[in-house]
Amino acid sequence: MVSQATSTKSVSTEKIPIVLTGHALQSLRDSGYSLPAALGEVIDNSLEANANNITLHFEESKAKSGKRHIHCITIIDDGDGMELEILQRYLQLGFSTRYMQTDTIGKYGVGAKLAALNYGQRIDVWSRTSEDEPWYHVYFDLEQALEEEQKGETVGIAPPDTEPLPNSILALVPQDSGTIVLWSKVERLEEGKKAPDATALKAEIKHELSRMFRYFLHDGIKICVDGTNLLPHDPLMLMEGTWNNKVLAEYYSPLIESFKRTGNKPDFPLPEVTKKHFPAKRITREGGEVIKIGQSSCKVTITVYPSEVIRKKYETNKKDELTRNLRLEENQGAISFVRLNREINYTTLPKIFGKRIESSHRFIGIEVSFKPELDDFFGVRNVKRGVEPYDDLKVQLRELLSKYIPEAINCINEVWGEVSRQSNEHQGEHYPLLEAVKEANRTMPKSRVKAQVEPEHKERIIEDLARDALPGNDEKKQEERRQYRESIKDLPFVVESVDFPGNLLIDTQHIDGQVIIRINTRHRFYREMWEPLRSIATAPPENISSDEAAKAARRSIEALTLLIIAYGKAESMDENPREHFSELRSDWGKFTDSLMGKVKDVI
Ligand SMILES: Nc1ncnc2c1ncn2[C@@H]1O[C@H](COP(=O)(O)OP(=O)(O)OP(=O)(O)O)[C@@H](O)[C@H]1O
Ligand SMILES: [Mg+2]
Structure with missing residues (x-):
C-alpha cells in the first residue's frame, strides 16, 4: 500500500534536462585520449578546414618540485575559419557540420570539446573567415559552469565577442583566415603522470604526430610543434623525405x-x-x-x-x-x-x-x-x-x-645471409634452430646441474668453443670471436659441429644453466648422415636427383637405427642399466617430444 507520506512528497510536474551539463562534462573528461590523440582531434579539424600550416605552442611553468610542466596549449591554423554561428556552436557537445558523414575524418561532433576537457578545464577559440574581419572569440570554462550549475543557473555558451588574442601567440597568428584554439587550466599534465617532464612530453607529441599525420606532412602540410617543423615518420619506410x-x-x-x-x-x-x-x-x-x-x-x-x-x-x-x-x-x-x-x-x-x-x-x-x-x-x-x-x-x-x-x-x-657472407661472419649451421630452442626452453623444466663453474673457467670454456668455431689468430678473427661470444651468451643450448679426435660423437659441457654441445664432424655418423642430408637440404631443388635424395634418406634411417642400437649396446656395458639410465631415457624421450612439438620448420 502506498503510504500517506509518499503521496504527499512534492514531485516536479515539469520536465528536467536530461543532461546535467557541468557534472556530465566533468565525468566525460576521462574519455581516454592520450595527449597526442587529443591534439590530433584539433589538428583533424584544422586539416578539414583546409589549413596548410598548423602550429602548436606550449606554455610551461615550474612546479614546486622544480620540474616544468605544461599548463597551456595553443593550436593555430590558417584554415577557412568559422562563420559566427558555427563558432558559437563549436563548443556545443554533439554539434558537427559533418555529422555522421563518411567522407570526413570528423563525424561525431565531440572531438574538439572532449579532447580539450580531457586535459584542461577551459577552452577559448578565436576564428575569422577573412583578413578583413576581427577575430571573434568564444569560450567555455568548466569550473565556472560547475559554479553556475550549483547556483541553479543554466550552463551555456555566450555569443561570440571580440576578446583580444593573448600576446604570447600574436606572432604566430595567420594574416588571413584561420582558427586559434587555446586549452588552459591544464592540470592533468603534471610531471610524472604522462611523462617525466614537459620536455619528454613534447618529444612524445612530436614523435606521435609525425607518424599520425605522415601522409599530410609528406604532401606538404606543415605542422610545427614547439618551433620544430615535423618530418613525416613512415613505418612502412616507403616515403621519401621522412x-x-x-x-x-x-x-x-x-x-x-x-x-x-x-x-x-x-x-x-x-x-x-x-x-x-x-x-x-x-x-x-x-x-x-x-x-x-x-x-x-x-x-x-x-x-x-x-x-x-x-x-x-x-x-x-x-x-x-x-x-x-x-x-x-x-x-x-x-x-x-x-x-x-x-x-x-x-x-x-x-x-x-x-x-x-x-x-x-x-x-x-x-x-x-x-x-x-x-x-x-x-x-x-x-x-x-x-x-x-x-x-x-x-x-x-x-x-x-x-x-x-x-x-x-x-x-x-x-x-x-648476404651480410654475413660479405663480412665473412660465422653463422653456425645450427644457429637458427638454437634460437628457436631458446624460446621453446622457456617453459621447460630448469636444469638441475649443481656444480658451479668459476667465472674464469666459464670464460675459458666459451673462448675454447669460439676458437673451435672460428680458428685463427689475426685481428679480424679475434673480432669475429668477440661477436660470436656475444651471440651465444643468452642461448641455453649451444651446438657447434667441430672436428675433434677420438670416438666421441658428442661432447657436452654444463655451465650455469647453459649446455654446450659439440658434434664431432670426424665421426662417421656426422659424415654419413648429417653432411649428405645438409647438402641436399641446402641445394637448389633442380640440382638434386631423386636417386641421390632417396639414397640419403635410406642411409639416414640406417644411421638413426644404428645410433639407437649403439646406445643400447653402450647401456649394456653397465651392470644395472635399468636403475642407472631409465630416468635419463625417460627425460630424453619427454624433451624430444616437447621440443619437436614446439620447434618446427625452422631450417
Ligand atoms: N579549426 C577549425 N576550423 C574551422 N572549423 C572548425 C575547426 N574546428 C572545428 N570546426 C567546426 O566545429 C565543428 C565541431 O568540431 P568537433 O571536432 O567537435 O566535431 P567534428 O570534427 O565535426 O566531429 P568529431 O567529434 O568526429 O571530431 C566541426 O564540425 C567544424 O564545423
Ligand atoms: Mg573533430
Missing part, C-alpha cells in the same frame, strides 16, 4: 666518408654512395593487397626494411643509436591503421599477427588503410584511437598476415 631517411643518411654518410678517406669499414656492409632515400621492399603488390568487406574494402601493405636498417643478425636486439632513432622497437609486430590518410592506431595485436612477436619483426612494416564506411568493422569510436578489426575482417587480415609475414622473414634472412 624522419627515417634523415636518420639513415646522418648515420651512414660519415661512415662512407671515413671509409673513402681511411679504408676503414665497419663490420657491416656500407651503402656505396651517400643516399637520401632508403626505401623498404614491398612484400605485398604495388598499391596494397585488397580485403573485401561487403561493398567496401581495405588495403594492406607489408614491407621489409632495407638492408641498411636490418644490418647484422646477431645484433637484432641491439639498442644502439640507429635502433633508437629509427624507433625500431616500437615497430616490432606493430600494425598501423590508417583511416582517410590519418593514422588512428599503431599497435601490436598478437591475435591478428598470428605468430609470437619476435625481434626480427621490427624490420617489417604493416599498414592497413580504410575508409570510414568500414568504421563498424574496425571499431572506430569517438575517441579516434585504439581501433581493432572485428569479425570477418579480423579473419581475413589474419590469413593475409600469415601468408606474407613468413615471406617477409625470408627476405630478412636473405639480407642476413
